[in-house]
Amino acid sequence: GQQVMQIPQYQHVQEGEDFTTYCNSSTTLSNIQWYKQRPGGHPVFLIQLVKSGEVKKQKRLTFQFGEAKKNSSLHITATQTTDVGTYFCAGIGVRNQGGKLIFGQGTELSVKP
Amino acid sequence: KAGVTQTPRYLIKTRGQQVTLSCSPISGHRSVSWYQQTPGQGLQFLFEYFSETQRNKGNFPGRFSGRQFSNSRSEMNVSTLELGDSALYLCASSYGQGNEQYFGPGTRLTVT
Numbered sequence: 349g350q351q352v353m354q355i356p357q358y359q360h361v362q363e364g365e366d367f368t369t370y371c372n373s374s375t376t377l378s379n380i381q382w383y384k385q386r387p388g389g390h391p392v393f394l395i396q397l398v399k400s401g402e403v404k405k406q407k408r409l410t411f412q413f414g415e416a417k418k419n420s421s422l423h424i425t426a427t428q429t430t431d432v433g434t435y436f437c438a439g440i441g442v443r444n445q446g447g448k449l450i451f452g453q454g455t456e457l458s459v460k461p
Numbered sequence: 462k463a464g465v466t467q468t469p470r471y472l473i474k475t476r477g478q479q480v481t482l483s484c485s486p487i488s489g490h491r492s493v494s495w496y497q498q499t500p501g502q503g504l505q506f507l508f509e510y511f512s513e514t515q516r517n518k519g520n521f522p523g524r525f526s527g528r529q530f531s532n533s534r535s536e537m538n539v540s541t542l543e544l545g546d547s548a549l550y551l552c553a554s555s556y557g558q559g560n561e562q563y564f565g566p567g568t569r570l571t572v573t
Contacts, residue, residue, distance in 0.1 A: 381561060390551060391504070393561040436504065440559055447558035448517040449494070453503040 350375045350441040354452035362460050367424040369455035371437035378442045380413055380420040381449070386433040394422075417442075427459045463488065465554050465565035473571045479540040482568045486533050486554030492516075493535040494562060495527060498549040507550075510535055511557065539570075547572045 351374040361367050371380065379398045383391040395404055397413035397420065404411045408431075410423045420439075424431055434454040440447055466485045474480050486493050494517075495507040506519035510529035527537040533554070539546055549569050553562035 379559060383562075383564075390564040390566050391553075391562075393563065396561055448506065448509065449559075449562065451496075451504040451506070 350439075350450050352437060352439055352450045352452040354437055354455050356455055357453060358456045358458075360458045360460065361427050363429060364426050367427050367431070367457055369422050369435050369437075369457075371420040371422075371439075371452050373418045373439050373441070373450075375418070375441040375443060377417050377439035380417075380437055380439045382411060382420075382422055383436045383438065383451075384433050385436065385454070389433075391436060424457075427457070429459050429461055432457060432459050465552060465563050467550075467552050467565035467568050469568060470566060471569045471571075473573065474542050475573055476542055476544060478542050479538065480542060480570060481536055481538045482550055482552075482570075484535045484537075484552030484554075484565055486535070486552075487563055490554035490556055490563070491533055492555045492557050492560075493529055493533065494553045494555075495535070495537050496551045496553065497521075498551055498567070499547075504551070507537065516558075542572045544572050546570065 353372045381396045382394040385391045401415045402413040408425045412421045434456045436454045438449045438451040468483045492511045494509040496504045508527050509517040513529045524540045529535045549567045551567045553564045555562045
């Protein structure tokens with residue numbers, strides 16, 4: 349069945365450094381969504397990408413959807429302590445008739461001040 | 462607009478017991494999904510309901526079941542609890558298939 353893999357699983361950075369997490373799907377996706385979960389909190393929707401090669405920015409966060417719609421990335425420029433949390437990608441396969449959203453394992457980001 | 466609410470927030474049960482968790486979605490949302498989250502396991506999909514019908518189901522044993530009511534509120538039930546069922550159970554609602562999901566605060570279940 350459809351699988352969504354995220355790397356790295358953990359990332360420790362110094363405040364001010366950049367951070368990137370990658371998401372790879374075993375099948376072509378109709379869309380990709382990104383969520384952030386702060387420690388002790390619940391996942392919060394960040395963004396959805398739909399088009400092949402799409403790039404969206406939210407302040408210091410840049411989201412990309414691959415040309416083949418099988419991978420995506422989230423890049424944070426100049427991390428801050430407020431960026432701490434786990435970032436999840438989630439996608440629906442184009443052949444997934446049921447439309448089930450499959451989550452990646454997440455990348456846990458820690459930022460050292 | 463009120464967010465997704467889940468009750469109870471915390472629960473301690475004994476092995477062998479059963480438990481029912483409740484989720485009230487955002488008003489107007491007809492899709493409710495349930496996830497199990499444990500350290501290192503990410504978000505494991507349990508099931509999704511839309512208009513009172515189970516639309517998708519994850520790879521969990523039959524001890525895990527759910528339902529959705531006409532007002533879109535949803536419940537999930539776990540029977541014959543095992544120690545491994547200890548987890549954060551998250552409910553998420555959305556307008557429909559493929560739309561962004563809004564998560565509730567979760568129910569922290571501890572099985573002793």
